[in-house]
Amino acid sequence: MILSKRILPIFLLRLLALGATVSATVLMVTSHDSALVFNIKFEAKYTNSPTFKYFILINAIASGYTLILLFLSCKSSFGHLILALDLIVTLLLESSISACIAIGQVGKKGNSHAGWLPICGQVPKFCDHVTGAMIAGFAAALAYFLILVYSLHNLISLFTLNT
Amino acid sequence: MILSKRILPIFLLRLLALGATVSATVLMVTSHDSALVFNIKFEAKYTNSPTFKYFILINAIASGYTLILLFLSCKSSFGHLILALDLIVTLLLESSISACIAIGQVGKKGNSHAGWLPICGQVPKFCDHVTGAMIAGFAAALAYFLILVYSLHNLISLFTLNT
Numbered sequence: 001m002i003l004s005k006r007i008l009p010i011f012l013l014r015l016l017a018l019g020a021t022v023s024a025t026v027l028m029v030t031s032h033d034s035a036l037v038f039n040i041k042f043e044a045k046y047t048n049s050p051t052f053k054y055f056i057l058i059n060a061i062a063s064g065y066t067l068i069l070l071f072l073s074c075k076s077s078f079g080h081l082i083l084a085l086d087l088i089v090t091l092l093l094e095s096s097i098s099a100c101i102a103i104g105q106v107g108k109k110g111n112s113h114a115g116w117l118p119i120c121g122q123v124p125k126f127c128d129h130v131t132g133a134m135i136a137g138f139a140a141a142l143a144y145f146l147i148l149v150y151s152l153h154n155l156i157s158l159f160t161l162n163t
Numbered sequence: 164m165i166l167s168k169r170i171l172p173i174f175l176l177r178l179l180a181l182g183a184t185v186s187a188t189v190l191m192v193t194s195h196d197s198a199l200v201f202n203i204k205f206e207a208k209y210t211n212s213p214t215f216k217y218f219i220l221i222n223a224i225a226s227g228y229t230l231i232l233l234f235l236s237c238k239s240s241f242g243h244l245i246l247a248l249d250l251i252v253t254l255l256l257e258s259s260i261s262a263c264i265a266i267g268q269v270g271k272k273g274n275s276h277a278g279w280l281p282i283c284g285q286v287p288k289f290c291d292h293v294t295g296a297m298i299a300g301f302a303a304a305l306a307y308f309l310i311l312v313y314s315l316h317n318l319i320s321l322f323t324l325n326t
Binding site: 114 | 207212318321
């Protein structure tokens with residue numbers, strides 16, 4: 001009973017993380033728009049930026065990992081390994097969303113000092129999709145952060161119970 | 164004796180992290196170069212990019228936090244709080260370095276699809292400084308990751324000893 005009370009929030013957070021990582025991957029992969037700038041066709045898609053490709057890769061890995069963990073969650077024999085993998089997945093998700101926010105900010109506002117013009121005015125549909133993917137990616141990173149904090153809390157309280 | 168054996172690696176990793184975060188902050192703050200492009204003076208410094216300002220803020224916070232912890236490290240009464248703060252500092256350092264790598268990559272290679280030209284050819288001194296800051300920032304994030312893994316390992320082995 002105590003065990004299921006401990007596992008249920010993590011199960012729900014993993015479900016949320018799965019939804020968020022799958023949404024982030026799909027939204028980023030399907031982000032596409034084109035515009036005519038000075039009569040030259042300008043096509044915006046995720047393959048244009050290594051940051052967006054990295055974002056997709058990490059979110060796809062996190063989706064697969066979360067899906068496997070949802071089936072494994074009843075078995076706690078791999079507890080420590082899962083904690084270590086959760087930490088790595090949290091760090092990877094967080095690094096992918098941070099990199100995306102940095103590039104997204106340049107895409108939206110540009111950088112006048114470097115002469116980089118904003119592109120969202122020309123390809124708004126692409127930017128909306130990327131923004132959606134980033135919100136989903138942020139939700140996934142947050143869910144994994146909460147999974148990690150909750151697992152640590154469980155570990156420490158079990159430790160306190162035993163001492 | 165067992166306690167000091169457990170604390171010593173963390174103390175050394177914190178010393179490394181302190182050196183790395185201070186170096187990262189100083190290198191980024193002092194990064195500066197200027198060039199004439201089409202007779203217009205182009206000045207490159209960290210204030211030009213919100214990502215670089217964020218990098219400095221996070222590394223400065225991490226420096227202060229690490230300095231305090233180096234004096235506190237003998238007292239283990241705040242162990243759980245320190246573990247939680249270590250996790251947050253690791254995530255912040257990692258997010259700042261990921262964002263910097265994304266922007267640095269555009270600065271070095273540009274992005275032809277978005278029409279963003281590379282700037283490192285014009286301001287090589289600025290780019291070298293930023294690269295140095297990023298290597299230091301990466302070392303700091305790695306040191307904190309190892310602190311976190313080692314602390315978790317200690318916690319789990321103490322837990323296993325007690326059960």
